[in-house]
Amino acid sequence: MINTITNYEKTKISMANIFLQYDQKAMIKKFSLEHDPDWLSLTFVNRIYRINRQTGSVQWSNDAFETVYEADYNEAMTIYDVLCYSKDGCHLANEFVNINRLSTIRTGNLSQNSGFFQSTADFFHGKPLELHNACIALSGKELDKGDVAFEMKLFSFLPIIIRFWEADDEFPTSLQILADRNILDYMHYETLMFALTHLFQRLKEEM
Known part of the structure; x- marks a missing residue:
């Protein structure tokens, strides 16, 4: 063979x-x-x-x-x-921005309305407690604003925020990702898709 x-x-x-x-x-x-x-x-x-x-x-x-x-x-x-x-001298801006703002300056699939985010949000639907516990298992820091909201560490030196809202009578499930404003000094825009795919996979494994 x-x-x-x-x-x-x-x-x-x-x-x-x-x-x-x-x-x-x-x-x-x-x-x-x-x-x-x-x-x-x-x-x-x-x-x-x-x-x-x-x-x-x-x-x-x-x-x-x-x-x-x-x-x-x-x-x-x-x-x-x-x-x-990563760029020489890369450093955090210590300011989080919605990741779909990055899609306005790069072509790609990280816009908030992309199937990539919605399919993940749909997976989390009905499982807020499991998602909450998975974030804790991955050493996340709990935040306000969202049915589940945590600051996570992609790397020890690079944080990211995940916010999830369950569906209600007016809106579908929603998943929001916020990254440091300088995140593209650490990795290419295309690579951010790889990193988030891995983050979501790790959360699903813990769930």
């Missing part, structure tokens, strides 16, 4: 090789990464990841790497993008 490699896997392999061309010492300093001669480590949506400093491969674990899993496409591509392509 011939094992075929998907285009996603090819892209991950290509990005691993690109990662190795970047200054790892600069990454460590920029994001205060834990490191040793073999690995760089960081937290992404409340889970520890490590990047092999010789191969560029990305792994994650929930038990101090007694059990190891290979990062999927969304996970790996987000981590590579932040470590390799």
Whole structure:
């Protein structure tokens, strides 16, 4: 049997090789990464990841790497993008903006009315307690304004806010995402879709 490699896997392999061309010492300093001669480590949506400093491969674990899993496409591509392509001197504005404001300056699928957000909101429908508990399990900080509202950490250095409203007689379920105004200094607009897809998947797993 011939094992075929998907285009996603090819892209991950290509990005691993690109990662190795970047200054790892600069990454460590920029994001205060834990490191040793073999690995760089960081937290992404409340889970520890490590990047092999010789191969560029990305792994994650929930038990101090007694059990190891290979990062999927969304996970790996987000981590590579932040470590390799974030702007020099990137910093938080400490001002949250609705993510659909970003779609007015970039083409893509992050507008608030996109199927991407509505399908996720529909999944959360009828499960506010489960969503609330999932946010807590991922170390979220509870906020006001919304049936469920939390500030989450995409990375330890990059917060994001999720607000969910249940449907009522006048309005359907609604999901609102707010990001730091400077988030595109940390990752490309397209990569934000990967990061949010992973965040929603982690919440669904916890639910």
